[in-house]
Amino acid sequence: MTGTGEAWPRERVLGLAPDPASARAAEGLAAPSRWSHTGRHGDALWGSCAGSGSRPYQVLVDLSGPAWSCSCPSRKQPCKHALGLLLLAGDGRIAGAPALPPAAEAWLAARAERAGHAAPPAARASEALADPAAAAARAARRAERVRLGLEELDVWLCDQVRGGLAALQRAGYAPVDQMAARMVDAQAPGVAGLLRALPARFVGEGWPARTLEHLAMLRLLVAAHRRLDQLPADLAETVRSRVGYPVSRESVLARPAVRDSWAVLGYVDVQDLRLTTRRVWLRGQATGRWALLLSFAAGGAVLDGSVMPGVTLDADVHLYPGAGQLRGLLGTEDARTGTVGDVEGESVTRAAAAFGELVVADPWAERLPVVLRGAPIPPERDGGRWRFRDVDGAAVPLLAGVEAWQLLARSMGDPVEVMGEWTRDGFLPLGFLPHPLDPVFSPQVLTG
Amino acid sequence: MSDTVAARTTAPVSAWDELVTAALLGTERRTLPVDLPEPVGRLARARAERASALLDAAAGYAAYRHAGARPGSAPEPPPAPRQELDLAPGPAQRLLATLLSGPDTALVEEWLRACTARGLGVGPGLWAALATASASAVGPDRALVGAALGQRGRAFLATNPRWRPVAGTEPRSGVPARERPPQESRSAELTEEALVLVRVSRSLGRHRMVVDADRRRLRRAVEGADLDAWQRHTGLAPGPFLDLVAADAGQRAGDVVGALADATVAQRHAAWASALVRAGHVRPDLVGLVPVDAWGGIARDWVAGPDADRAALLLTAVPAPWGDDVADTALRHLASGRTSPAASRRLAPVLARRSPLTVRRAVGRLADQERAGSGVRGLADAEQVLAVRADIERTFDTPEETP
Numbered sequence: 145m146t147g148t149g150e151a152w153p154r155e156r157v158l159g160l161a162p163d164p165a166s167a168r169a170a171e172g173l174a175a176p177s178r179w180s181h182t183g184r185h186g187d188a189l190w191g192s193c194a195g196s197g198s199r200p201y202q203v204l205v206d207l208s209g210p211a212w213s214c215s216c217p218s219r220k221q222p223c224k225h226a227l228g229l230l231l232l233a234g235d236g237r238i239a240g241a242p243a244l245p246p247a248a249e250a251w252l253a254a255r256a257e258r259a260g261h262a263a264p265p266a267a268r269a270s271e272a273l274a275d276p277a278a279a280a281a282r283a284a285r286r287a288e289r290v291r292l293g294l295e296e297l298d299v300w301l302c303d304q305v306r307g308g309l310a311a312l313q314r315a316g317y318a319p320v321d322q323m324a325a326r327m328v329d330a331q332a333p334g335v336a337g338l339l340r341a342l343p344a345r346f347v348g349e350g351w352p353a354r355t356l357e358h359l360a361m362l363r364l365l366v367a368a369h370r371r372l373d374q375l376p377a378d379l380a381e382t383v384r385s386r387v388g389y390p391v392s393r394e395s396v397l398a399r400p401a402v403r404d405s406w407a408v409l410g411y412v413d414v415q416d417l418r419l420t421t422r423r424v425w426l427r428g429q430a431t432g433r434w435a436l437l438l439s440f441a442a443g444g445a446v447l448d449g450s451v452m453p454g455v456t457l458d459a460d461v462h463l464y465p466g467a468g469q470l471r472g473l474l475g476t477e478d479a480r481t482g483t484v485g486d487v488e489g490e491s492v493t494r495a496a497a498a499f500g501e502l503v504v505a506d507p508w509a510e511r512l513p514v515v516l517r518g519a520p521i522p523p524e525r526d527g528g529r530w531r532f533r534d535v536d537g538a539a540v541p542l543l544a545g546v547e548a549w550q551l552l553a554r555s556m557g558d559p560v561e562v563m564g565e566w567t568r569d570g571f572l573p574l575g576f577l578p579h580p581l582d583p584v585f586s587p588q589v590l591t592g
Numbered sequence: 593m594s595d596t597v598a599a600r601t602t603a604p605v606s607a608w609d610e611l612v613t614a615a616l617l618g619t620e621r622r623t624l625p626v627d628l629p630e631p632v633g634r635l636a637r638a639r640a641e642r643a644s645a646l647l648d649a650a651a652g653y654a655a656y657r658h659a660g661a662r663p664g665s666a667p668e669p670p671p672a673p674r675q676e677l678d679l680a681p682g683p684a685q686r687l688l689a690t691l692l693s694g695p696d697t698a699l700v701e702e703w704l705r706a707c708t709a710r711g712l713g714v715g716p717g718l719w720a721a722l723a724t725a726s727a728s729a730v731g732p733d734r735a736l737v738g739a740a741l742g743q744r745g746r747a748f749l750a751t752n753p754r755w756r757p758v759a760g761t762e763p764r765s766g767v768p769a770r771e772r773p774p775q776e777s778r779s780a781e782l783t784e785e786a787l788v789l790v791r792v793s794r795s796l797g798r799h800r801m802v803v804d805a806d807r808r809r810l811r812r813a814v815e816g817a818d819l820d821a822w823q824r825h826t827g828l829a830p831g832p833f834l835d836l837v838a839a840d841a842g843q844r845a846g847d848v849v850g851a852l853a854d855a856t857v858a859q860r861h862a863a864w865a866s867a868l869v870r871a872g873h874v875r876p877d878l879v880g881l882v883p884v885d886a887w888g889g890i891a892r893d894w895v896a897g898p899d900a901d902r903a904a905l906l907l908t909a910v911p912a913p914w915g916d917d918v919a920d921t922a923l924r925h926l927a928s929g930r931t932s933p934a935a936s937r938r939l940a941p942v943l944a945r946r947s948p949l950t951v952r953r954a955v956g957r958l959a960d961q962e963r964a965g966s967g968v969r970g971l972a973d974a975e976q977v978l979a980v981r982a983d984i985e986r987t988f989d990t991p992e993e994t995p
Contacts, residue, residue, distance in 0.1 A: 168693040171686070175983060302643035308618030352616040353608070359615075360650035367648070492663045500659040507655045521666050522751055531666050539666035553716035553748050556672035568658055 152207070153482055157230040159411075159449030160210070162220045166227060173228025176237050182229070183241035189233050190248045193225045203229050204251050213251055221446055286331050290369070290387060293330020297323065298366045301359055309355050313346045334388030338362055340416075348544060354569070361508055378505075382466035386508050391464060396473050401460035404428030406435065407484040408453045409515070410563040410574035422447045425513045425563065425574070426461065426472075429485060434513045435461045435472040453575055456481045468506030470513070487577050489517025489561040492538040499566045511565040515577060516540075518562075519555040520548040532571050535559055543570040551576075607632070608653050611646060619643045632656065675744040677713030684987035685715050691980070692721045697732050700725065703984050704736040710988060713742040723748075723755040734758045874905060895922040900935035907939065 161167035173179075173193060180200065182191035187207040192200035201216040203225045212226035232238055244252070300323050304312045312319075320342050327336035339362070345354040368375065368383045375383065385391070406426040414421045424437040439448035451457070451474065460475030490498075495514040502509045518534035520542070530542040542548060551573055554560050564573040610625035619642035628636055628649055635652045639645035679685070684707070691700045707714065714722060719741060726737040737758055738746055749759035868874055868890075894903040907922060922939065 168690070171690045172694065175980075177982075301647060302641070305615050305643040305646050306619050308621065309616045311618070353612045356612050356615045356650050357654040360647050360654055363644075363647040364651040364655075496661055496663045500661060503655055503658045507651075519669060521669055531664075533666040533669075537665050537668070538663040540663050549720040549752065550717065552751065553719040553745075556716075556744060556748060557669040558672075 152230055152234050153452075153454065154231060154234055155452045155454050156449055157227055157234055159452040160222055160230075160446055161227055162222070162446065166220055166222075166224050169224035170227030170231055173224055174231035174235065176232070178228070179232060182232070182238045183245070184233060184238050185241045185244050185248075188244055188248050188252060189229055189238060190245060191229050191232070191238070193228065195225070201225050202247065204248050205229055205233075206252060206255065209255070211255060286389075289330050290332050290389075293327055293332050294335070294366045294369050294387070296326065296330075297335065298363065301363050301366070304359060305356075309352050312355070313351070316346075317343050332387050334386050335362070335365065336388070338365075338386075357568075364507060376467075378465070378467035382469065382506050382508070385464065385466050385469070393473065396462050396464055397475060399462050399465065401462050401475050402428065402431060402433060402435070402472075403460055404430050404433070404458075406457045406459055406461060407487065408451055408455050408457070409484060409487065409577065410453055410513070412565070412572070412574055413447065418442055420447060423565075424451055424453070425565075426451075426457070427487065427513070427515075428461075429456070434470050435463065436470045436513070437474060438471055454482065454484060456484055466506070468502050468509050484578050487515050487561060487563075489515045489559075489577075491536055492516060492518065492532065492534040492540050493536070495566050496538075496540070511567045511572075513563070514566045514571075515561055515563050516571070517559050519557050519559055520551045520573075522548075522552060529570070532562070532573070540566070541570045543567065543572045546570075546572065548573060608657065611650050611653060614646055615650070619646055624649070628653075672747045673743045675713065675742050677711065677742040679715045680707050680710075680712040681988060684984070685718060687980075687983055687987045688714065688718060689721070692718070692725055697725075697730060699980055699984075700732045701736055704732060704740045706984050706988055708736065708739045712740075712988075714740045714745065716745070716748070719745050719748050723752070723758050726758045727755055869902060869905065872905070891922045895935070895939065900938040903935070904938050 158167045158170070161170060179191045179193055183189075189203075189205040189207065191203050193203055195201050195216060201214055203215075204213040205222075205226055206212070212222045214223045214225045216223050216225055218224070229238075320339055324336040324339040327333070327339060338358075342355070342358050345351060345358050348354075365383065365386055368379075369387055372380050372383060406428055409425050409427050411422060411424040414423070420441045422439045422441075424439075426435040426437065427433070428435070437448075437451055441447045457474070457477055458479040459477040461472040462475050463469055463472040495512070495516060498514065499509075499512045502512050516532060516534065518532050521531045521533050521539065523529055523531075529544060530546060530548045531539040532542060532548075533539040551560070551562065554576055561577040562573045563575050563577055564571055607625050607628050611628075614622040614624055624636060624642060624646055627633075632649050632652045636645045636649035639648055680688075684703070688700070688703050688707075691703055704714075722732070722737055722741070725731040726734050734757070738749075741749065746759045749755040868878055891903075891906065894906050897903065903922065
């Protein structure tokens, strides 16, 4: 990230929040009355915030990192005070200063020194590739471990179907977790992740069908991996990706770029046991292509908030290899604007067909980004599922448990453009267009 | 046999359903269906072992189902009314979002009053949060919420059974449902008359004017009044007030008034105080009958007394027309330094929430004293409340940002 010294838009700041409570608390702190001795110089922001302690908290933020420091006792990173200071700066309520105060100067100097000691990632990568023969041997050993692990999984899958899904459901998490751990040992983390998602299928109406489908998809992955050499190159890459073979960042960035004005239309954070995953969806205005930026945070680390809905990037996106692959990395970025243009929503029927095409290319595909035009329909009975109806009358159920009151308030029967994820189990709305992150609205609220 | 069961038993069972049943029971107990459609059937036949065959067939079937899925249909929803209100500026709505995430209902109500006074409405992004807050027992006033949502917002509330009481489609608990008078002018006339009579009723204790004719007139006027205007001007729910002027409840109120006639001033205050508070709540039915000149004394006694919680209750629960008098008096005592630090801590934030401008300035002075080391703490909260109040006014006057 370059040090432009520009204030960040609200959605970008709130995207850094470790949880919704921190975001709300930060908004409460984004009032000048809570702050004193504020200032900004270059990429640095500083201020004193009145808190519950006897002395105000000293807050420092380096926009170029981003990085922050606060004297409050909170373990959250960033804390509500750092977020509040960023919001205040975003509202233009922090005046520029001719020089850094001593505390900020010392902190930034310490950061710069630490950064100097860390070797750049590219240098580390080139060291790793210094011995190609050793790297090839490691890759071969890994492939063999994966193969053995997947053969073991195949036996386990057949055992479950032989004994009946009812028995699998009764046994609960333990045997599934055990097999997932075995897949981690076999260096197939993608398969381990798929297994860990299995127990979530054991509940609700229609659980046997969902469970069988999940097991069958795992079995298909095992079968595809056996024939990896015979598959078309794109599909083979997809299989490798689903199994969890690593793909280096450098190799993705070396792939041809898709150049476009990418409108950032939606995002969602998904919390697993230890890991939070952020999915950010981009749509190319010229090509009409979609791209997915993924970021992960474990153990209280901060998710990447550098690209959030409501902006358009003139940039290169490098897509990962694989059929139906939408995941990409952001390459060179030339310009960024704080708006997204109009996006024409499509019909439910067309979106269903597009998902079908994706499944043909990638049988394990779980979701497809779509912009639908239509209106939400509340359930007719308590506990029923919401639906999204297009202007032609075709409807798709929303994911079980999603209550779309916010969406209904915007629509009230009138058609609206909604960005969301089309999944095997229903539609997950993420935001309205053209304001995917309305200041008084967020996808978390929508889907919570 | 019921229709449902009959329908279920006669409905065709798909090959997919049969696969699921076989998997559920286990292939050791159940054979695979023989009539699987192609190419799924070919996948199943390629394996001799039943479990493998079932999984392969299920994988093919699942891909087939998702690749060729056709969406269902839904009937067109009924049209909603248009929104008649312009929306409050963005900064003001963001402030409301912040206030709704906090515990202070009074500040939310203050925001709503500022909004409706300008003839503006709340944007749909906040309707659900506002409705949820208002549906709770301690949430913001429902009439205010309904006014700020406009007719389209109220139609939205009616779509959710939990919010229907807020939308006014169901009467609020304890308030009898009433038809509004057909003619607006007559309603306004009766409202005005009712308000005059309330002022008369506030003097009942002082002048012993409990006259049946006035009671009947008041009842008639209140019943015909514009209930929103009535509540806005008096801070009283009309239901309990009507109960009060009815014979039984009125008699009890009359007893209180009568007992005060010959008492000393201090005794009057004490009597009113004990009558006003029951089980930790201020009785709204008696608030309207406390003589105007008694409020100051009651506040002084309470604030200077040992029970700060009771004083805070008084400051919180007494409706606006009388509350400002109480707040003024309480603040003077607080500023005089005669209250204990503990009482100051308890009362200052409450005062800040409901006090008019002059009181706000005085609370600000108290905060200065705190910073100067006077030992009075807890005023940071009061300052925060005052800052939010100032923000409410400022954000409504801030023009909408252009993107």
